[in-house]
Amino acid sequence: MAQSHRFEDQSNRTNECKDALRIAFEELADDALSAGWDRYDVALALSELGEQLVQATAESAGSEADIAIAKAIFEIKRAF
Numbered sequence: 461m462a463q464s465h466r467f468e469d470q471s472n473r474t475n476e477c478k479d480a481l482r483i484a485f486e487e488l489a490d491d492a493l494s495a496g497w498d499r500y501d502v503a504l505a506l507s508e509l510g511e512q513l514v515q516a517t518a519e520s521a522g523s524e525a526d527i528a529i530a531k532a533i534f535e536i537k538r539a540f
């Protein structure tokens with residue numbers, strides 16, 4: 461997996477991270493499909509796990525404002 465770099469623009473950093481995770485993510489989804497899970501179930505499960513990670517990350521930040529901001533960013537990205 462590629463290592464993180466410093467970016468002025470957060471979207472560039474997020475896109476590079478997404479690209480670095482893509483192969484492992486697709487392999488995980490393929491493994492679940494090969495095990496007999498439905499594509500819709502796999503997509504929902506992975507989405508919910510991502511949301512749980514966002515929630516846990518926001519909660520570790522400590523403040524209600526941080527949690528609200530992290531959730532809002534997740535919802536905005538999910539809309540696109």
